[in-house]
Amino acid sequence: MMSSQQFLYAVFGMAAVMVVFKVVPLLFFKKKIKNKFLNSFLAYIPYAVLTSMTFPEIFRSTSSVFSATIGTIVAIAIAYCGQSLIVVILSSSAVVFIVEQIMRMLAN
Amino acid sequence: MGEVSTDKKKGYMHGFKDGIPIGLGYIPVSMACGIAAAKAGLSFGMSEIMSILMYTGSGQAAALNLFVGGETAIIMYVITLFVMNCRYMLFSMSIAQKFDKSMGTLQRIGFGLLNTDEVFGMAMKEKGLLGFPYLLGLGTAPYIGFVLGNTIGACFTNLLPAAITSALGIMLPAMFISIIVPSAKESKPVLIVVLIALVLSFVLECIPFIKENLTSGWTIIICAIVTSLIGAIAFPVEEMGESTDDE
Incomplete structure (x- = not known):
């Protein structure tokens, strides 16, 4: 486990990376990338990163795998129907809450 | 002069309104971040510094993951953020082509700091060239929502019943799903x-x-x-x- 101070240094390092990626390209790259392969690679990066961050982590994100699975299915279904970010996260979270309450009642 | 400043104000307000839904969406997400940070054992001050300096929900989630997992090499945190932020290179390149003349060096820096996936998406939906007042307005509410949500999350973690924190835990991954699914569908x-x-x-x-x-x-x-x-x-x-x- 790293100390708080070490973590603070890590945060500074990460913040610097954010600035480099968010600001520097705006200042210097004013032309389009011509390399098709690099373009394609960079185009898929966000989806690949988000997917590998989401799965299988999402199944451990609540207090039971069962409620998390139902929440995941609801999130995918609602996002598929074209609902906005806020609707997706609130309804998935609400379903997890309800499922866990039902599970608790059944357990008693 | 007067007309120019009303135009700027109009542009800012237009952007601010477009940013409100994004800002509202960030509150629960960054609340989840604040809760995760408190659960990971970070102090309130540390979690505030992190949310103010690192304006990225997914980046914070990844950093906390590493922290909880016992990662001690600072370079690993930096590399993770590096890989996760490659996309901003692309975002920046495509959005820079829509900038109007008001976007000087300082304005580009300012917008860059406020840029996020959702802000980028909203800005690219806007027709015509993008001016600094609009972009500054667009970036305002999401940033406020992000820092505010984190503060609420970090403050009230211990006051919230376990059933609520469990349900909030799925918000962050659910946000990623709401970004992935529409693109995968198309x-x-x-x-x-x-x-x-x-x-x-x-x-x-x-x-x-x-x-x-x-x-x-x-x-x-x-x-x-x-x-x-x-x-x-x-x-x-x-x-x-x-x-x-x-x-």
């Missing part, structure tokens, strides 16, 4: 890339050697690079992002 190559990443991520998790020797940061990096290489080889992209060929 584009078959993206869908295939997502499915490959999904399977690979589970497989990497199941291999004991990898699970014991690599932190989650590495598995994310390996998974992202391998999957995107497969995607780039199998489905080369003709044009990046929304078309901006108006020259």
Whole structure:
């Protein structure tokens, strides 16, 4: 486990990376990338990163795998129907809450 | 003079209104971040510093993952953020072509700091050239929502019943789903890339050697690079992002 101070240094390092990626390209790259392969690679990066961050982590994100699975299915279904970010996260979270309450009642 | 400043104000207000739904959406997400930070054992001050300096929900989630996983090498945190933020290079390149003359160096820096996936998406939906007042307005509410949500989350973690924190825990991954699914629905190559990443991520998790020797940061990096290489080889992209060929 790293100390708080070490973590603070890590945060500074990460913040610097954010600035480099968010600001520097705006200042210097004013032309389009011509390399098709690099373009394609960079185009898929966000989806690949988000997917590998989401799965299988999402199944451990609540207090039971069962409620998390139902929440995941609801999130995918609602996002598929074209609902906005806020609707997706609130309804998935609400379903997890309800499922866990039902599970608790059944357990008693 | 007077007319110019009303124009600026109008542009700012227009942007601010467009940013409100994004800002509201960030509150629960960054609340989840604040809660996760408190659960990981970070102090209130540390979690505030992190949310103010690191304006990225997914980046914070990844950093906390590493922290909880016992990662001690600072370079691993930096590399993870590096890989996760490659996309901003692309965002920046496509949005810079829509900037109008008001976007000098300082304005570009200012917008860059406020840029996020959702702000980028909203700005690219806007027709015509983008001016600094609009972009500054657009970036305001999301940033406030992000820092505010984190503060609420970090403050009230211990006051919230376990059932609520459990339900809030799914918000962050659910946000990622709400970004992934619409794109995967629209584009078959993206869908295939997502499915490959999904399977690979589970497989990497199941291999004991990898699970014991690599932190989650590495598995994310390996998974992202391998999957995107497969995607780039199998489905080369003709044009990046929304078309901006108006020259």
